[in-house]
Amino acid sequence: MNSSYETHEHDVLIIGAGGAGLRAAIEALAQGARVGVVCKSLLGKAHTVMAEGGIAAAMSNVDKADDWRTHFRDTMRGGKMLNNWRMAQLHAQESPERVRELEQWGALFDRTADGEILQRAFGGHTFKRLCHVGDRTGLEMIRTLQDRSVHMGFDVFMECTITRLLKDGDRIAGAFGYWREQGRFVIFKAKSVVIATGGIGKAWKITSNSWEYTGDGMALAYEAGAELMDMEFVQFHPTGMVWPPGVQGILVTEAVRGEGGTLRNKNGERFMERYDPKKMELSTRDVVSRAIYTEVREGRGTEHGGAYLDISHKPADYVKKKLPSMYHQFLELADVDITKGPMEVGPTCHYMMGGIRVDAETAQASVPGLFAAGEAAAGLHGANRLGGNSLSDLLVFGRRAGLGAAEYAKRAGAPAINSSQVEEASRQILAPFERSSGESPYKVHSDLQAAMQSLVGIYRQEEDLQRALVEIEKLRARAARVRVEGSRMFNPGWHLTRDLECMLTVTEAVTRSALARRESRGAHSRLDYPNLNDAWGKKNNVIVEKGGAMSLFDVPVRELPEDLKQILVEEK
Amino acid sequence: MAEATLRVFRGDQKGGEAADYPVPLVPGMVVLDAVHSVQAHQAPDLAVRWNCKAGKCGSCSAEVNGRPRLMCKTRMDSLPLDKPVTIFPMKTFPLIKDLVTDVSWNFEVNRKIPPFQPRPGVVWKMDQRDVDRVQEFRKCIECFLCQDVCHVLRDHGKREQFGGPRFFVRVAGLEMHPLDGVSRARLLKEQLGIGLCNITKCCTEVCPEEIHITDNAIIPLKERVVDEFYDPLLMLVRKIRGA
Numbered sequence: 123m124n125s126s127y128e129t130h131e132h133d134v135l136i137i138g139a140g141g142a143g144l145r146a147a148i149e150a151l152a153q154g155a156r157v158g159v160v161c162k163s164l165l166g167k168a169h170t171v172m173a174e175g176g177i178a179a180a181m182s183n184v185d186k187a188d189d190w191r192t193h194f195r196d197t198m199r200g201g202k203m204l205n206n207w208r209m210a211q212l213h214a215q216e217s218p219e220r221v222r223e224l225e226q227w228g229a230l231f232d233r234t235a236d237g238e239i240l241q242r243a244f245g246g247h248t249f250k251r252l253c254h255v256g257d258r259t260g261l262e263m264i265r266t267l268q269d270r271s272v273h274m275g276f277d278v279f280m281e282c283t284i285t286r287l288l289k290d291g292d293r294i295a296g297a298f299g300y301w302r303e304q305g306r307f308v309i310f311k312a313k314s315v316v317i318a319t320g321g322i323g324k325a326w327k328i329t330s331n332s333w334e335y336t337g338d339g340m341a342l343a344y345e346a347g348a349e350l351m352d353m354e355f356v357q358f359h360p361t362g363m364v365w366p367p368g369v370q371g372i373l374v375t376e377a378v379r380g381e382g383g384t385l386r387n388k389n390g391e392r393f394m395e396r397y398d399p400k401k402m403e404l405s406t407r408d409v410v411s412r413a414i415y416t417e418v419r420e421g422r423g424t425e426h427g428g429a430y431l432d433i434s435h436k437p438a439d440y441v442k443k444k445l446p447s448m449y450h451q452f453l454e455l456a457d458v459d460i461t462k463g464p465m466e467v468g469p470t471c472h473y474m475m476g477g478i479r480v481d482a483e484t485a486q487a488s489v490p491g492l493f494a495a496g497e498a499a500a501g502l503h504g505a506n507r508l509g510g511n512s513l514s515d516l517l518v519f520g521r522r523a524g525l526g527a528a529e530y531a532k533r534a535g536a537p538a539i540n541s542s543q544v545e546e547a548s549r550q551i552l553a554p555f556e557r558s559s560g561e562s563p564y565k566v567h568s569d570l571q572a573a574m575q576s577l578v579g580i581y582r583q584e585e586d587l588q589r590a591l592v593e594i595e596k597l598r599a600r601a602a603r604v605r606v607e608g609s610r611m612f613n614p615g616w617h618l619t620r621d622l623e624c625m626l627t628v629t630e631a632v633t634r635s636a637l638a639r640r641e642s643r644g645a646h647s648r649l650d651y652p653n654l655n656d657a658w659g660k661k662n663n664v665i666v667e668k669g670g671a672m673s674l675f676d677v678p679v680r681e682l683p684e685d686l687k688q689i690l691v692e693e694k
Numbered sequence: 695m696a697e698a699t700l701r702v703f704r705g706d707q708k709g710g711e712a713a714d715y716p717v718p719l720v721p722g723m724v725v726l727d728a729v730h731s732v733q734a735h736q737a738p739d740l741a742v743r744w745n746c747k748a749g750k751c752g753s754c755s756a757e758v759n760g761r762p763r764l765m766c767k768t769r770m771d772s773l774p775l776d777k778p779v780t781i782f783p784m785k786t787f788p789l790i791k792d793l794v795t796d797v798s799w800n801f802e803v804n805r806k807i808p809p810f811q812p813r814p815g816v817v818w819k820m821d822q823r824d825v826d827r828v829q830e831f832r833k834c835i836e837c838f839l840c841q842d843v844c845h846v847l848r849d850h851g852k853r854e855q856f857g858g859p860r861f862f863v864r865v866a867g868l869e870m871h872p873l874d875g876v877s878r879a880r881l882l883k884e885q886l887g888i889g890l891c892n893i894t895k896c897c898t899e900v901c902p903e904e905i906h907i908t909d910n911a912i913i914p915l916k917e918r919v920v921d922e923f924y925d926p927l928l929m930l931v932r933k934i935r936g937a
Contacts, residue, residue: 228810366722
């Protein structure tokens with residue numbers, strides 16, 4: 123059966139080779155599992171490489187009063203209490219050990235005067251908590267994990283796209299995909315699968331995300347019957363570049379504000395005084411994004427529709443040392459010397475708080491044998507993620523997913539590959555080649571980005587969201603008729619056809635969840651329901667496939683145990 | 695609207711040639727934006743590698759007007775636009791298609807390098823000054839432009855004997871790690887062939903991260919190899935001990 127397809131067999135298959143995927147691989151290997159890692163790009167190019175500011179972990183190297191309880195409380199408050207409390211607890215408790223581990227594998231963090239790992243301030247964190255390497259923390263992290271996992275011995279399949287999860291009855295049996303280079307098909311047979319594919323930013327026009335961020339893992343899991351949760355919560359990072367147009371959306375790290383950068387409008391006012399006088403620029407990302415958006419909408423924006431972010435009051439050498447890539451980025455791409463003058467910044471689609479619904483301890487999804495970690499999974503961040511909590515999320519829950527998947531694989535027998543699923547997947551992916559007419563997938567993609575940007579952005583309302591659903595339906599019909607030119611060999615137009623399907627599935631889930639939540643909470647702001655609603659504060663939205671259609675229901679937020687409740691009311 | 699012409703290599707192992715594409719200019723446009731514009735409107739199957747478009751991932755390496763560069767960091771308005779802007783794949787690596795080359799050899803070299811291993815009983819404290827020196831090497835984004843331009847690889851094709859500047863930087867980052875306890879001198883001499891480098895500094899010139907590859911990585915590593923294998927006093931000591 124399936125002898126015509128290249129087939130690989132592993133205990134654990136990991137889809138995605140960013141921080142979560144590689145950390146999962148390391149753990150699964152440590153458990154003795156045979157591990158395969160599949161990624162759309164070359165190894166070491168995953169989105170983690172773009173993380174700048176740092177890894178949040180209560181190591182209390184700088185602020186001695188910090189501990190996991192405070193980190194837990196900050197995370198829950200930042201997430202507006204919609205977080206899975208157990209995930210927030212595990213995350214706060216385990217991240218210091220995960221950082222120390224990275225150091226023991228060779229990562230070199232910036233140091234304190236007495237030689238410890240240096241930590242910096244960041245939005246929403248009570249104490250200086252972010253372990254960092256200048257403004258290229260993600261690069262250091264991915265290189266460290268990459269070298270560790272490569273030398274432990276796993277099979278890596280680079281530039282390979284998974285288009286379908288295969289199942290044996292209810293359980294996971296592996297995955298089907300194609301090599302980007304030649305367009306040949308490949309089957310991965312595995313006892314368990316970890317999804318670590320990141321987010322969905324490429325469905326918006328202005329985004330800090332790379333081309334890979336097309337929601338693949340969420341769509342794959344949904345199609346395989348798993349539940350998606352909290353999909354209405356899309357984070358717009360307050361500071362992306364706004365000028366020139368070619369660089370719109372590129373991230374300006376929160377570390378600029380962490381190092382003392384100020385935000386001003388065109389009248390020179392430090393407008394955060396009006397939105398969060400206590401935390402000012404270091405308020406949470408949802409608050410700062412709305413503040414900049416509001417300043418611009420009310421006519422106080424900069425020349426190119428943003429706000430001024432200024433760090434030039436700090437010594438030039440200090441800025442170049444602590445924010446080297448920001449210095450070069452603005453100098454080379456925008457002709458702005460940030461040691462001498464302000465940057466122009468505005469919100470950019472950055473991160474997905476929602477994702478695959480998983481068990482806190484094992485990272486297992488609702489489909490047996492399917493696991494998820496990192497941005498592709500939901501729960502830890504609730505309605506809004508704090509800066510720095512993403513890299514620690516990747517380490518803590520990447521490890522747990524690797525462990526969970528390896529243990530599942532030890533218990534599970536070998537799955538059978540269902541050849542009709544394989545044939546259907548291969549037919550689907552080749553369909554665009556069979557059309558002799560049809561529009562370009564690039565056009566459909568850019569129209570989707572425009573629709574999501576204008577209708578499902580920072581501020582939402584019933585009318586826009588209803589329109590977005592109609593638009594997504596139309597775009598889906600167009601996507602089903604797109605035509606591909608050329609051969610199967612490294613053909614980006616063809617690759618985009620599958621990415622489009624994923625983006626359409628995930629954006630529909632985002633829009634439906636946003637429509638349902640009739641309140642404003644964290645990153646989800648409704649113009650027609652501008653306040654928090656206590657009843658909605660006790661519910662998470664869940665999306666699941668039923669009879670070929672998207673079905674939405676809500677589940678109660680799990681009640682906190684007494685000891686954790688106590689932590690949340692304490693004030694330090 | 696002002697326009698530029700891109701002259702992009704189209705083809706694969708079987709052959710190919712450059713094709714011209716007119717592209718409307720947008721303020722602040724980089725070469726990668728122009729290539730994307732060609733993909734979206736004229737040649738949807740044009741193969742190009744890219745990820746972050748922010749100079750952080752090192753994927754979009756190519757030879758722009760004959761010079762190895764990251765397309766995401768090369769502004770169109772920095773190039774002469776009265777003639778076509780030529781964009782070719784990196785010459786040193788086997789072509790796959792259009793602007794995409796097979797860089798897998800680099801990953802094989804990397805596997806040969808023993809990873810960081812702390813000295814026994816080490817205390818996990820480091821001075822920022824010691825860290826600073828090594829952090830330079832760890833800025834490398836693996837764009838492989840240094841490998842592309844290195845004549846030992848580009849003109850002499852000595853992939854079997856030579857690791858290339860990228861991996862000397864990699865080894866330097868490990869060897870000069872304040873707490874590392876492994877010596878990679880023999881690897882440098884025998885497997886990575888550091889002696890073949892005759893310090894023409896071409897690699898340093900093209901590094902988008904401005905790593906001083908030759909001065910700070912390669913030359914100190916050459917010195918380590920010399921100290922370990924060619925120090926006359928040590929050679930004498932070894933001879934006496936061996937006898």
